[in-house]
Amino acid sequence: xxxxxxxxxxxxxxxxxxxxxxxxxxxxxxxxxxxxxxxxxxxxxxxxxxxxxxxxxxxxxxxxxxxxxxxxxxxxxxxxxxxxxxxxxxxxxxxxxxxxxxxxxxxxxxxxxxxxxxxxxxxxxxxxxxxxxxxxxxxxxxxxxxxxxxxxxxxxxxxxxxxxxxxxxxxxxxxxxxxxxxxxxxxxxxxxxxxxxxxxxxxxxxxxxxxxxxxxxxxxxxxxxxxxxxxxxxxxxxxxxxxxxxxxxxxxxxxxxxxxxxx
Numbered sequence: 111x112x113x114x115x116x117x118x119x120x121x122x123x124x125x126x127x128x129x130x131x132x133x134x135x136x137x138x139x140x141x142x143x144x145x146x147x148x149x150x151x152x153x154x155x156x157x158x159x160x161x162x163x164x165x166x167x168x169x170x171x172x173x174x175x176x177x178x179x180x181x182x183x184x185x186x187x188x189x190x191x192x193x194x195x196x197x198x199x200x201x202x203x204x205x206x207x208x209x210x211x212x213x214x215x216x217x218x219x220x221x222x223x224x225x226x227x228x229x230x231x232x233x234x235x236x237x238x239x240x241x242x243x244x245x246x247x248x249x250x251x252x253x254x255x256x257x258x259x260x261x262x263x264x265x266x267x268x269x270x271x272x273x274x275x276x277x278x279x280x281x282x283x284x285x286x287x288x289x290x291x292x293x294x295x296x297x298x299x300x301x302x303x304x305x306x307x308x309x310x311x312x313x314x315x316x317x318x319x320x321x322x323x324x325x326x327x328x329x330x331x332x333x334x335x336x337x338x339x340x341x342x343x344x345x346x347x348x349x350x351x352x353x354x355x356x357x358x359x360x361x362x363x364x365x366x367x368x369x370x371x372x373x
Contacts (some may be wrong), residue, residue, distance in 0.1 A: 113199050113314035119331075123357050124222050126138075126139070126140055126141075126215065126342055127139050127160055127199075127200055127211075127213070127215070127361055128214070128215040128216075128217070129154070129200060129214055129215065129216045129217070130217050130247060131155055131158060131216065131218050131251060132217050132218070132221075132247055132250060133249065133252060134146075134153050134155075134251070134252065135154055135155045135158075137200065138365070139196050139197075141241060144196065144197060144198055145191065145196075146193070146196065146198060146254075147189075147195070147196050148190040149185075149188060149189055149192050150189040150190070150192045150193045150196075150198075152173045152189075152254075152256070153173060153186060153189040153190070153193075153201075153208075154189075154193065154198075154200070154201065155251055155254075155259070156169055156172065156173055156258065157169065157201060157209065157210055157220070158210055158216050158218070159218065161219075162209065163207040163208070163209045163218075164207060164208050164209065165201065165204075165206060165207055165208075166183070166186060166203070166206060166207060166208055167179070167183075167206075169186060169208055170185065171185040172185050172258060173185075173186075173200050173256075174186075174351055178188075183190055190203060199211070200214045201272060207350055217235070218250065218266065221248070221266065221269075221270070222266075222269065224237055224273065225270060225272065225273035225305045225346060228273045228276040228277050228280065229269075229272050229273055229276050231276075233277075237277075238277065238281060238286075239282055242322070245270070245296055245300065247336070248266070249263070250262060250263040250266050251263065254306070266299070267301075271300060271301060271304060271306075271307060272299055272368060274293055274294075274296055274297040274300075274307070275294075275297055275306055275307060275310045277293050278290045278293040278294045278297070278310045278313075278314055279310065279313075281293060281314075282314055282317045284315065287314060287318035290314040290317070290318075291314045291315065291318065294307065294310045294311035294313075294314045295311060297310065297311075298311055302331075302334060303334065303335070303338060305343065305344055305346075305347060306330075308327065308328075308331045308343075309347040309350065310330055311327050312327050312347060312351065313350060315327060316350065316354045319348045321354055321355065324350070324351060324354060325351060325355075328348075328350075328351050331347070332345060340369055
């Protein structure tokens, strides 16, 4: 069964504090969920996604951009006070900056590290399992339309897709074709028009020796492209099908000799 990233953050120890931004934000303390006060959610998420210290003035100006500096600063102080009152003691602050308290786990960073190892070509054994993730749950701050949240959401979506494509490649190299097909199908389901994901799916079928499946996947993608964008698949994915469909050199030679004999 696939796992939501928040479940991979630990939280079994009474002192473990985990910040969940997928489907959140909310905090777990020792495995117990603590809801973030409404007026503090954006501040907590903004600081967590920034990684490192954030200037108080920048945070206040970004989150409460429709207010003047004085009122935005007051909103920031109120947000910090609400977090303390809810028992969520994960932000450190001084007169000029804010930062996430050391030792606080963040689900987005977990995904970022996992994806980085795969894309960088140095995965750990546990990384080669799609069951680590429930990809349907990997929506960052759902329903938020702040510019900074939209940008972060798209960055994470792109990173996830690159990681899935890399994961499929690692699985093909390990001979784990069935798992590679599952990963490639997941990537295609997230973004059906993405050619690199479709190409990985075709590659996995070819690697497994299922040329018919590869052709079927290619034809479905070609039909989708024609219908949605009015274009043809790129040369690389088309070349995969052509190369896999071409007879092997010895077979081609035999066919030529047979044709000569018949003449």
